Amino acid sequence: MDIPLVLPPDHDSQRISSVEKTLLSSEKLNRMAQIFKLFGDPSRLKIINALKNNELCVHEITALMGMSQPAVSQQLRQLKQVRVVASRREGKRIYYYLNDEHIIQLFEICRIHLEEEGR
Structure with a gap:
């Protein structure tokens, strides 16, 4: 159920309409x-x-993370569900990789933000 919008009489309805068009x-x-x-x-x-x-x-991720193989597999499964990580099979091994350059960009933006925050 939508809550009725109550705006003051001097509100800018054009601005609200303009912003509303950009909302995801x-x-x-x-x-x-x-x-x-x-x-x-x-x-x-x-x-x-x-x-x-x-x-x-x-196994390589497990060694790097210092986590158990089931714990790493669970994390990878969650990352795969939202297509952050993808995988490919080579013989008996499954190799994982980031599915999209945007994920790297998000990670890097956060890292840069932290570096700037420290200044």
């Missing part, structure tokens, strides 16, 4: 929230960091 759909915002939620976990950020320039198998 609830579906897109929900999908974005899923991605940002995944970025909110340090273990997943470590995996994203490791995969930033390399494709790695689960």
Whole structure:
């Protein structure tokens, strides 16, 4: 149920209309929230960091993360569900990689923000 909008008499309806046209759909915002939620976990950020320039198998990720193989697999599964990570099979091994350059850009923007924050 929508809550009726109560605006003061001197509001700028053109500005509201203009901004309203630029708003993303609830579906897109929900999908974005899923991605940002995944970025909110340090273990997943470590995996994203490791995969930033390399494709790695689960055993290599396990060694780098200092985590159990089931824990790494669970994190990878969550990252795959929102298409942050993809995989390819080579013989018996499955190699994981970042699915999209935008994920690297998001990671780098956050890293740069932290560096600027420290100045």
